[in-house]
Amino acid sequence: MKVRIVSLCIFLLCIPALCVAGIVFFRERSVSFVCTGVVLVMLAGYFYVYEKKSSPAWELVIIALMSAMSVLGRIVFAFLPSLKPCSAIIILTAVYFGRETGFMVGAFTALVSNFYFGQGSWTPFQMLAWGLTGYFAGMLGRWLSNNRILLLLYSAVIGVFFSLLMDIYSCLWMDGKVVLSRYLVLISSAAWVTVSYAVSNVVFTALFMEPFGRIFKRLCTKYAIGLYIPEASKQKQEARN
Amino acid sequence: MCYFRTFDPIVPMTYFLCVMSICVFTANPYLQACALLGGVVLLLCIKKAKALKLLALSLAVIAVMGATNPLFVHRGLTDLFYIGKDPYTLEALLYGLSLGCSIASLLIWFSVFNAIVTQDDILAVFGKRLPKTALVISMILGFIPKLRRKYTELLHAQYASGASRRKSLHRSAVLFIACLAYEAERVMDISMSMKARGYGLKDRTHAQRRRFRKSDAAAIAFSLALCIVCFVFIGKGRLDYWYYPRLSPNGFDPFGVGSYLLLCISPLFFIVKEKTLWRYCPAKT
Incomplete structure (x- = not known):
């Protein structure tokens, strides 16, 4: 209270x-x-x-693991210019483990990956943008987990949203206020980045959707965690407690 | 760097918060000059020749921001020349330079911050107040090298079985997923182990190696006092400065600017002291 x-x-x-x-x-x-x-x-x-x-111990551990995975992804896939798997990983985690886990994974991904790529005044904005990516994915989790096309669509839209939010940040950083003309110039000059965000989200979500789902569902069944616990394992867990 | 090592980690963090909170929001060129001067001197003292690259970048930022701002903004009364129909004004040029200065000084101060405040310091400060966050961050920092090692191991196994050396999206994704599948099970064991050892029970204690001393309190009070003085002057409007339509004649308040300058260059005291001690006071044999 x-x-x-x-x-x-x-x-x-x-x-x-x-x-x-x-x-x-x-x-x-x-x-x-x-x-x-x-x-x-x-x-x-x-x-x-x-x-x-x-919060239970598994939640902390899953948050830590998935944030570490998306930082690793940013390092491992660095050879592909401007394709980052972070958003895809955050979205998939949020879909299977809930919106709060999604928010924390997003926020920690931004915070910790900036230990490697350089902290700056953009860190809070990035934390919020990625956090919200996860939060919304978790809110829509019911629909996204059943419908692949909706999931891909969501990841494309959220890529554009992320880019627009970061453009507000760079506009603020340059001018100290939102000058509409400058914002429009920034958006149009960053159009390539926006498109690459959307494309990389879709590519990585499509790649990871099936295997991540398999791994997460297995965890959910085996340890009775997450949002979609099958009835059988829920009963087993209760019996164990 | 070792200059702040004698202090509690919260001291440098408070100091940087004080300096940067003013330097981000001010439009006053005198304050910006102080921040830039302090930052450059500190950066050179700490990083020596490695700092030159960043300094060049900052100069480029200042130049680009100064040159391009008048292209977007046409306010100001002193026209230098015309591009098409739009005037290129002196005020807009100077405003651009000032924006460039604030961005450059932020870049420089963040670099100094990264050199002085390490991850351990951040964890030491937040470990007591935000235990869960600190726990998760330290777990993440522990997982990353493990995951990287696993990934490299799998990659080398692929090489050994005759896969090509060319990087491909598909293979990286396969290895990445294998890493997750392997690590997810191991990590759930960690969580079971945490639960078994009583994670989440009440009455846990927290131990810290270092104690908070009077000198720490004095240093924090010093930074906060100077910062508050500056904010009082900003609040009273003594440090207001405007560029449009004409450059403002006032905005230089010796006391306010002086206190910010003192705040910006105060770490130099410790650096100079340490160097002098090292140079001129050898240990008694």
């Missing part, structure tokens, strides 16, 4: 307060302050709720 109150306070009080403070203190560059602040506060709120919630 206390956790819920604090998280509501974070979302309902801190974010408007940040907006007001930004407008009062930083007239010229208020948008960059407000955006960065809101991103940080959202991440902080999410991590706070996550810290306070009791």
